[in-house]
Amino acid sequence: EDQVTQSPEALRLQEGESSSLNCSYTVSGLRGLFWYRQDPGKGPEFLFTLYSAGEEKEKERLKATLTKKESFLHITAPKPEDSATYLCAWEERLGPSGGSYIPTFGRGTSLIVHP
């Protein structure tokens, strides 16, 4: 059974203290792993898509990486405005041999960056 786990559930950092969020998966035939950021009371905002092991993508202080078992979202020198919940998502196959996929989201990591 496909499974994805995000850790930690919550993370508190001081401004400038770099860290990483983890999304570990056991998904057969991963078609893409997505990272989103969600601010309280708002819809998620797309950050990155990673398709294959070894792939990396960067955006400002964020860098997403993918291995065969997990994805990391590295946050370098975070600022208070980086505080949000970070969600990873993937496409889950419907049925053992079906050609349809549905988007499935992890429970997220709640990040708070203190000034």
Add this chain to the structure above:
Amino acid sequence: KAGVTQTPRYLIKTRGQQVTLSCSPISGHRSVSWYQQTPGQGLQFLFEYFSETQRNKGNFPGRFSGRQFSNSRSEMNVSTLELGDSALYLCASSLSGVSYNEQFFGPGTRLTVL
């Protein structure tokens, strides 16, 4: 360019009633997906519409339904509301919907069922 809009933003209903939520996607986007977000279950996929056809459906009861119009605007309907339907309902649009890559989410409709 304008983002995804959802109306209404807040809604209070009582058990047994039905509700219709509306979503206007980004101009040019033909795929619209609906999600339910609760503290207990997180963000869960309801269904996706592309060119007025439902392409995929998540694991929700038949009380949850939707449709898409020729201008790509979409509505979702929940009949016979239950207390557990209280949630933030989000819609997201994307260009083609070949995969669920790079979806743009609206602000959501906060539904409270009393």
